[in-house]
Amino acid sequence: MKMSRIAALLVTALAFLCLTVVFAGFLAPYDVAQQNRKLAFAPPSVIHFADASGRIHLHPSVCALEDRPGAFGEYRENHLNCFPIQYLVRGTPYEVFGVVKSNLHLFGVAPQTKIFLMGTDSYGRDLFSRFLCGGQISLLAGLTATLLSLAVGALLGTLAGYFGGWLDASIMRGAELFLALPWLYFLFAARAFLPLSLSATGAFWLLIAVMSLVGWARPARLIRGVVLSSRERHYVLAARLFGGSDTYIMRRHILPETYSILLTQAVLLIPQYVLAEVTLSFLGLGVAEPTPTWGNMLSTLQKYSVLATYWWMLIPGLLLIPVFCGFVLLANELQPGRKARAA
Amino acid sequence: MLSFVFLQLAPGDFFDEMRLNPQISPEAVARLHREYGLDKPLPVRYFSWLKSAASGDWGTSFAYNAPVAPLIWSRARNTLLLTGLSMLLCWMIALPIGVFSAGERHRWIDHGCSFLTSFLLVTPDLLLALGLLWIALRTHWFPAGGMFSLKSAHAGSVAQCRDLAFHLIAPVAVLVLGGLPVLLRHIRAAMTDALQTPYIRAARSHGIPYSRLLFRHALPAASAPLVSLFGYSLGSLLSTSLLIEVVMNWPGLGPLLLEAILARDVYMVIGTVMFSALFLAGGMFVADVLLFATDPRIRTKDIG
Numbered sequence: 073m074k075m076s077r078i079a080a081l082l083v084t085a086l087a088f089l090c091l092t093v094v095f096a097g098f099l100a101p102y103d104v105a106q107q108n109r110k111l112a113f114a115p116p117s118v119i120h121f122a123d124a125s126g127r128i129h130l131h132p133s134v135c136a137l138e139d140r141p142g143a144f145g146e147y148r149e150n151h152l153n154c155f156p157i158q159y160l161v162r163g164t165p166y167e168v169f170g171v172v173k174s175n176l177h178l179f180g181v182a183p184q185t186k187i188f189l190m191g192t193d194s195y196g197r198d199l200f201s202r203f204l205c206g207g208q209i210s211l212l213a214g215l216t217a218t219l220l221s222l223a224v225g226a227l228l229g230t231l232a233g234y235f236g237g238w239l240d241a242s243i244m245r246g247a248e249l250f251l252a253l254p255w256l257y258f259l260f261a262a263r264a265f266l267p268l269s270l271s272a273t274g275a276f277w278l279l280i281a282v283m284s285l286v287g288w289a290r291p292a293r294l295i296r297g298v299v300l301s302s303r304e305r306h307y308v309l310a311a312r313l314f315g316g317s318d319t320y321i322m323r324r325h326i327l328p329e330t331y332s333i334l335l336t337q338a339v340l341l342i343p344q345y346v347l348a349e350v351t352l353s354f355l356g357l358g359v360a361e362p363t364p365t366w367g368n369m370l371s372t373l374q375k376y377s378v379l380a381t382y383w384w385m386l387i388p389g390l391l392l393i394p395v396f397c398g399f400v401l402l403a404n405e406l407q408p409g410r411k412a413r414a415a
Numbered sequence: 416m417l418s419f420v421f422l423q424l425a426p427g428d429f430f431d432e433m434r435l436n437p438q439i440s441p442e443a444v445a446r447l448h449r450e451y452g453l454d455k456p457l458p459v460r461y462f463s464w465l466k467s468a469a470s471g472d473w474g475t476s477f478a479y480n481a482p483v484a485p486l487i488w489s490r491a492r493n494t495l496l497l498t499g500l501s502m503l504l505c506w507m508i509a510l511p512i513g514v515f516s517a518g519e520r521h522r523w524i525d526h527g528c529s530f531l532t533s534f535l536l537v538t539p540d541l542l543l544a545l546g547l548l549w550i551a552l553r554t555h556w557f558p559a560g561g562m563f564s565l566k567s568a569h570a571g572s573v574a575q576c577r578d579l580a581f582h583l584i585a586p587v588a589v590l591v592l593g594g595l596p597v598l599l600r601h602i603r604a605a606m607t608d609a610l611q612t613p614y615i616r617a618a619r620s621h622g623i624p625y626s627r628l629l630f631r632h633a634l635p636a637a638s639a640p641l642v643s644l645f646g647y648s649l650g651s652l653l654s655t656s657l658l659i660e661v662v663m664n665w666p667g668l669g670p671l672l673l674e675a676i677l678a679r680d681v682y683m684v685i686g687t688v689m690f691s692a693l694f695l696a697g698g699m700f701v702a703d704v705l706l707f708a709t710d711p712r713i714r715t716k717d718i719g
Contacts, residue, residue, distance in 0.1 A: 251647070254691055256654030260672055261688045347539050351658060354541060355673060373545055374662065376559060380552035389542045396537040 079405040086398050093207035097166030100201035101180045101187055104364050106164065108186060108196030111137060113382050114147055116191045120154065131156050136185035155182040191384035194372060203388045206364035213280055213365075214346035218338050221284035221345075225291030226334060230322055232292070233299025244296065250289035258286050259348065260357070275359045283348050291337045295330050302329045336406045343399040350392070366392060483686040487671070491690055494667035498656050500583065501590035502649070509595055513602025517610060518629050528603075532596035540593040540655050544662045547585050557584040559663070586656075586663045593655050594648060601644050605637035612636070639710045646695075646702035653691055 092099060108114075119132045133156045135149040161180035167173050181187045190199035232243040250258070259282060302308060308325050316324075346366070352358035353367025354374075361368055369388045373379045379386075516528040551559035558581060609615065610633050618632050619625075660669030668687055675683035 254650040254653035254657070254695065256657045257672070257688055257691045260657070260676060261684065343537075347541075350539065351541060355658075355661060357673075357676065370541070370545070376548070376552060379545065379549055383549070386545060386549065389539075389545060392542065393538055396539070397533075400533070400537050 076405055079402060082398055082402040082405065086402065089207075089395065089398070090211065093204060093211055095168060096201075096204035096208055097168055098174070098176065099178050100166075100198070100204045101163065101177055102198040102201045103164040103166070104197065104202050104205045105362050106197060108192065111147070111186065111188075111192055111196040112194055113145060113378075114186075114188055114192045114196065115382075116384050116387075117186070117188045118149065119157070123154065129156075133157060134181050134185055134187045153185065155185050157181055157187065190387045191382070193369070193385065194378070199369070199384065199388065202364040202369055203366070203391065206366045206369055206388070209276060209359060209363065210346050210349050210366040211342075213276060213283075213349045214342045214344075217280045217283040217287070217345040217348075218341040220280060221287040221341065222291050222334055222338055224284065224288040225337075226295055226327070226330065228288065229292035229295030230299050230326060230330070233296040234303060234318070234322055234326065240296070243292065247289035247292050250286065251293070255286055255348075256351065259283070259352065279349060279352060279358050283345050286348075287341060287345065291334070291341075294333050294337065298330050298333055299326055302326050332406075336403055339399055339403040339406060343396045346392075347396070483682050486683070487668070487686050487690050490666060490668050490671045491694075493665060494653075494656060494660065494669070495694070497583070497586055497590065497660070497665060497667060498649075498652050501587050501594065501656070502652060504587065505591045505594045505598060505652075508591065509598040509602055513599045514606055514629050514634060516599070517603045517606030518625070520607065528599065532599050535592055536596040540589060541658060541662065543592055544586075544589045544659050547589055548663065551585055558582050559585065586659050586665050589659050589663075590652065590655055594652055597651075598644070598648060602637075602641060605640050606633060609633040609637035635709065639706065639712075642702055642706045642709060645705070646699040649698040649702075650695055653695065 114137055117134050119134060121130075121132050122128050123133070133154045135151055136153040136155070137147040138150050140146040140148045157179055158181065159179050161177055162175050163177045163180050165173060165175040179187070186198075188198050188200065190203060192198055193202070228243050228247075232240040303326065305325075308321060311321050311325055349358055349365060350367035350370065353360075353365050354371045356368075356371060358367055359365045366388060370385075373385055373389075512528060516525045519525050548559050551557050606629075610629075615628065615633055618628055623632070656667065657669040657672065659665065660667040661673055664670070668691065672684065672687045674680070675687065
């Protein structure tokens with residue numbers, strides 16, 4: 073399939089996002105669990121290009137925060153106590169892929185002050201660092217659940233379309249049931265049978281299993297349709313005439329027909345599953361603190377006082393919009409026959 | 416029914432927490448355990464539940480120590496109010512806009528609509544809800560969450576209704592905005608297909624006014640896929656409403672289900688999920704009846 077220029081651009085952007093998230097440890101100035109209890113709910117740092125006397129510097133700096141006298145939980149900048157942003161500094165150690173160990177960070181400031189690009193949460197943890205690392209779990213969950221449900225969907229869809237008969241009927245009735253059920257209720261019900269308190273990895277895998285259990289139906293239906301039409305193609309009939317076995321025909325002749333649909337479905341499903349993770353973790357049923365995910369970063373916002381006072385807690389949520397936007401636009405670009413319909 | 420087996424397989428039950436409480440004696444816990452029949456093997460429990468569920472008794476909630484059905488019904492009324500109203504508003508807004516934007520294809524109104532729907536499509540409902548709540552908390556234009564304000568508890572019924580309507584603004588707005596884009600796209604696609612048929616061109620050449628053509632000729636022809644969409648959109652609406660109810664503190668099925676899951680209140684979870692399934696089945700049935708009523712092709716096929 074030849075990609076349009078827009079599709080290529082979107083793919084680049086999404087690949088860039090994945091790279092950002094993978095190298096979160098390098099890009100994030102702090103460790104995700106590092107607490108600054110004295111700087112709870114600190115607003116995003118103001119990056120100054122001018123110093124206290126008004127002189128413009130090319131090198132930006134960040135001023136230290138101190139408590140505003142007479143007000144609890146509010147901060148002001150101490151303009152006499154500013155430190156330039158440094159690049160490629162040594163800081164807290166981290167791992168990439170669990171293999172490469174390093175303590176080199178892209179940027180940071182002197183230890184006398186802190187740089188919080190997106191502010192801090194109730195424990196004074198850096199939201200920017202948490203957002204980047206949270207993306208690792210959220211995106212990986214979305215990606216893995218997509219692959220799993222596509223695999224299940226492709227398998228069942230191919231079986232149903234190829235063999236037909238009672239197998240087809242029973243699989244498709246099951247798929248219709250899953251399609252019609254309100255997915256969140258179903259997700260909840262499936263989540264309800266799992267133990268409530270889990271380790272982060274356990275919760276992660278359970279989350280994926282539950283999500284892909286819910287989502288296999290749509291790809292299965294689509295793939296069944298493709299298989300049904302390609303089963304009667306002449307080259308398939310010819311392959312059967314030559315004595316090809318069912319597995320051989322399915323693998324060699326029928327499965328390749330479904331690749332474009334699988335690709336489009338994958339692009340559509342990833343944001344849905346990321347959103348499902350966000351929803352479950354938001355409600356406290358997914359990956360739990362202190363491991364950051366995009367969902368449980370937002371769950372503090374269930375308290376009205378937090379929502380009303382600390383607007384920067386909404387930033388991780390707002391950043392989800394461009395991410396989802398990228399996926400949806402890409403899916404639109406990939407949709408077969410889009411050009412034909414638009415004309 | 417599947418959920419029953421799954422739920423029972425879960426490690427731990429409602430009384431685990433009670434066991435940890437030193438003020439409750441182990442004997443009392445064991446007695447409660449027996450009373451609720453939790454000491455019996457799984458198949459026995461399942462069939463006894465199935466038997467009683469068929470006769471209208473959906474089991475007893477552990478947390479509330481009361482029958483599940485009335486509890487669910489008192490909450491479900493609120494959910495039905497919320498989803499019903501949202502559904503109605505959503506269709507009322509989406510139909511004219513979708514029809515016109517199909518009629519004015521590739522004009523600025525169509526492009527404006529498609530831009531807006533794309534934006535709403537990529538914005539998670541959760542974020543919409545949080546955004547609206549944020550506006551509500553900042554401006555106090557409309558109440559942020561809840562169903563009634565404290566003052567209205569002793570007010571007259573008219574004042575209470577007004578208070579309720581006031582509290583409905585935020586959750587209904589989120590549900591409508593969340594459901595609108597999908598609906599709009601389907602309506603537009605169905606209408607576009609209908610407008611390209613030869614009989615519409617024929618009707619046009621007869622000089623029938625355009626607006627009459629859109630609503631009287633094209634819309635009924637396009638309604639068949641839309642009616643079946645109605646059944647499916649109900650499912651997603653229920654899901655969204657579950658989330659919105661939790662975020663906005665609406666006393667519906669959402670918070671009830673969440674609490675029940677967190678407390679391992681087995682029969683409550685099953686009851687709630689079953690209720691939603693029943694509601695959905697009802698919606699599907701209505702959609703089928705509507706389809707029968709609107710599409711003469713199905714009627715004639717049945718007779719012939």
